[in-house]
Amino acid sequence: MAESLPRYRSRALLGDVPRLDFAAGREQVRLQSQFTETLNRMSQFAFGVAEEEAREKGLQYGAENPVTAEQIREASASGRDPETLFQGKRGVFGRTVFGEAARAAQVASVASEIQAEAQSKMGALIVGVERGEVDLDAARNDIQSMLDGYSNALIKVDPKTSIRLRAALATDANSTFLKITQTYFKKQDELRKVGVDAWLNNVLPGMIQAHIEAGATLDPGGGKITPQQRIDTLKPILMNQLAQIGDDTYARQAMDKFDKTVSRARVNAVSSFVSQDEFMRDPSGALTRIRAGNLGSMSDLYKSMPAEEQEAVRKNFMEEAGRIHTLTERAVKDSEDKAKNDVFDLAAKYWLMPDGPARDVVRNKIIEAGRGVMSFDQLHSLMRATDEKENVPLEIEAQRLIRRTGVTDISEIQRRVPGLQPKQLRRLQDMILDAGDRRLREGIRTMAGIPDGLVQMTGDQQRRFQALTEEAERLKSEAIAKTGAYDPTIVLGELRGAKERITADKAVDDAKAALEGYGAQKGVKLDENTSEKELARMKFTAPEIREIERRQRTILGDR
Amino acid sequence: MLWVAVASVALQAYSSYSQGQQEKKLYGQQAEQARFQGRVQATQYEQQANRMLRASLETQAMARARAAAGGVDPFSGSAGFVQDLSAKEGLEDFKIMQDNAELSRISGATQGSIYEDAGRYARRRGLLGAATAIGQGVASYGKL
Numbered sequence: 165m166a167e168s169l170p171r172y173r174s175r176a177l178l179g180d181v182p183r184l185d186f187a188a189g190r191e192q193v194r195l196q197s198q199f200t201e202t203l204n205r206m207s208q209f210a211f212g213v214a215e216e217e218a219r220e221k222g223l224q225y226g227a228e229n230p231v232t233a234e235q236i237r238e239a240s241a242s243g244r245d246p247e248t249l250f251q252g253k254r255g256v257f258g259r260t261v262f263g264e265a266a267r268a269a270q271v272a273s274v275a276s277e278i279q280a281e282a283q284s285k286m287g288a289l290i291v292g293v294e295r296g297e298v299d300l301d302a303a304r305n306d307i308q309s310m311l312d313g314y315s316n317a318l319i320k321v322d323p324k325t326s327i328r329l330r331a332a333l334a335t336d337a338n339s340t341f342l343k344i345t346q347t348y349f350k351k352q353d354e355l356r357k358v359g360v361d362a363w364l365n366n367v368l369p370g371m372i373q374a375h376i377e378a379g380a381t382l383d384p385g386g387g388k389i390t391p392q393q394r395i396d397t398l399k400p401i402l403m404n405q406l407a408q409i410g411d412d413t414y415a416r417q418a419m420d421k422f423d424k425t426v427s428r429a430r431v432n433a434v435s436s437f438v439s440q441d442e443f444m445r446d447p448s449g450a451l452t453r454i455r456a457g458n459l460g461s462m463s464d465l466y467k468s469m470p471a472e473e474q475e476a477v478r479k480n481f482m483e484e485a486g487r488i489h490t491l492t493e494r495a496v497k498d499s500e501d502k503a504k505n506d507v508f509d510l511a512a513k514y515w516l517m518p519d520g521p522a523r524d525v526v527r528n529k530i531i532e533a534g535r536g537v538m539s540f541d542q543l544h545s546l547m548r549a550t551d552e553k554e555n556v557p558l559e560i561e562a563q564r565l566i567r568r569t570g571v572t573d574i575s576e577i578q579r580r581v582p583g584l585q586p587k588q589l590r591r592l593q594d595m596i597l598d599a600g601d602r603r604l605r606e607g608i609r610t611m612a613g614i615p616d617g618l619v620q621m622t623g624d625q626q627r628r629f630q631a632l633t634e635e636a637e638r639l640k641s642e643a644i645a646k647t648g649a650y651d652p653t654i655v656l657g658e659l660r661g662a663k664e665r666i667t668a669d670k671a672v673d674d675a676k677a678a679l680e681g682y683g684a685q686k687g688v689k690l691d692e693n694t695s696e697k698e699l700a701r702m703k704f705t706a707p708e709i710r711e712i713e714r715r716q717r718t719i720l721g722d723r
Numbered sequence: 724m725l726w727v728a729v730a731s732v733a734l735q736a737y738s739s740y741s742q743g744q745q746e747k748k749l750y751g752q753q754a755e756q757a758r759f760q761g762r763v764q765a766t767q768y769e770q771q772a773n774r775m776l777r778a779s780l781e782t783q784a785m786a787r788a789r790a791a792a793g794g795v796d797p798f799s800g801s802a803g804f805v806q807d808l809s810a811k812e813g814l815e816d817f818k819i820m821q822d823n824a825e826l827s828r829i830s831g832a833t834q835g836s837i838y839e840d841a842g843r844y845a846r847r848r849g850l851l852g853a854a855t856a857i858g859q860g861v862a863s864y865g866k867l
Binding site for chain 1: 810
């Protein structure tokens with residue numbers, strides 16, 4: 165029965181233990197952590213500042229108490245460890261920031277000093293090489309010793325700095341050695357150049373002279389060797405020297421100098437040969453011989469010379485002949501002048517003497533002295549009055565004045581020698597004009613570049629002289645038309661101002677005339693623009709083409 | 724460039740402060756929620772306690788009615804024993820559920836309190852961050 169009655173059965177369960185989120189703890193931890201981090205940052209900042217201050221003070225200490233390279237060398241020499249000289253590891257301040265900074269300053273200072281010292285020594289080496297006191301091997305050894313010695317000085321103290329110093333010194337050493345090498349080879353080249361120059365200037369001319377004087381020789385096979393062939397063998401010697409120097413510009417200059425020296429020596433040798441008495445006795449005949457190349461032992465050499473050198477020989481010959489002629493002529497002229505002056509002196513005396521034997525003696529002396537230097541009429545006019553009104557002694561006095569002082573102003577003569585008659589004044593005027601003409605002619609010759617006393621002028625000289633003479637005559641005529649006389653000095657001055665224009669115009673005219681002449685020979689028309697190919701087509705020879713081109717250059721240059 | 728540095732320091736400080744305030748506010752809302760959840764759960768436990776007590780009383784009434792209908796004394800013997808047992812177990816369930824409701828109420832309040840503390844710490848952290856930013860700015864400025 166009891167089993168059929170309903171019964172309440174228990175269903176309640178104890179609730180779960182609530183799970184709490186401890187956010188406050190987490191936040192507290194985060195706050196604490198942030199606080200700790202902030203404090204850490206603050207302390208780091210403060211330590212950083214303090215460390216910086218300590219480092220600065222250490223650097224200052226190191227700078228104020230530097231270790232010198234000399235101290236390191238002394239310590240090494242006395243067996244002490246150089247490390248003891250420095251702060252840091254074994255210094256008073258130990259491995260503190262201050263100590264390390266002081267050590268860094270000391271090491272940097274001594275490294276800098278060592279580098280400067282090494283650079284100074286390297287500079288001295290360069291100077292030594294430049295002066296020729298140090299040769300290349302010695303310089304190389306010195307640099308290597310420096311490199312090893314200086315970098316090893318710091319290796320025990322600060323290997324890193326030592327390595328850096330060695331690298332820096334090695335760079336310096338490389339550039340120094342490069343410079344030393346360049347300087348050394350440059351110096352060697354300069355010495356070679358001096359040798360080459362000396363050979364070209366002092367030895368070569370003598371050798372060429374000797375070869376030329378020796379004339380043609382025979383080789384062992386019986387063949388003929390000309391002086392030029394022997395001279396040509398000198399060129400490879402020079403080229404060998406120049407190849408060692410390796411300076412293209414200098415080589416070109418030297419080869420050019422060689423050619424010019426050879427050319428000059430050839431010209432000098434032949435010029436010297438033709439200046440002998442054999443040629444100078446008859447300059448005109450000698451010139452004909454020279455032009456024909458008939459120079460005896462020098463004939464072959466002369467004919468082998470280029471046209472310019474042949475022309476130079478002829479010019480030298482004419483100048484030498486002119487010089488000799490001038491000397492002779494001047495001596496003759498001086499002698500004549502002296503004789504004339506003596507005649508005038510005697511004439512002045514003659515006219516003051518009374519008739520008698522003494523006067524006859526003077527008269528005879530005048531005739532004797534005047535013979536050969538004055539004409540009979542001139543002598544006669546000196547001793548005999550042609551007009552009763554004329555005072556002969558006064559005219560003689562005026563002539564003496566003109567001859568001795570060179571006065572050209574007739575009024576000046578009239579003032580200084582009063583009492584001259586109009587006829588006498590005209591004669592004196594003529595005398596002045598003659599003297600002026602001589603001076604003018606001499607001045608024009610000088611202006612035209614004609615050597616004093618040159619017998620035979622070259623074509624150019626002749627053309628210049630002619631152009632200047634024409635202009636001088638024009639200037640002279642203008643002056644005479646204005647004043648009745650002219651001063652050669654003034655005419656020459658005006659002529660000098662117009663010289664370039666006159667000679668250039670004349671040269672161009674002459675060049676054009678020459679081109680016409682050449683053209684007429686071949687029946688063609690030539691002008692300054694006719695090309696070399698066209699000239700060759702017209703069958704002109706090479707020397708003719710050169711001459712035509714020279715004329716063309718004259719015309720074109722003038723434009 | 725100095726003004727850029729000053730502006731960024733000020734912005735950093737404000738940002739840190741503002742972050743702390745926001746976190747505090749968030750934690751405050753979480754605290755409210757925790758307390759509310761505790762109270763709701765406690766009410767649910769109490770409702771269950773009442774339902775269990777009613778079920779126990781209904782069972783006893785059915786037992787008495789069935790015993791009486793069967794001609795048996797409903798207040799003694801096995802019928803009385805069955806009713807006593809139902810009453811005892813129903814009362815125990817009621818107490819257990821009442822305890823559960825109290826526990827939910829307490830844990831909700833505790834969680835709310837924890838969240839409020841966390842909010843306070845978060846706010847302090849924001850203030851510390853702002854102060855650190857300003858301090859660093861001043862120190863950096865001093866090094867210029």
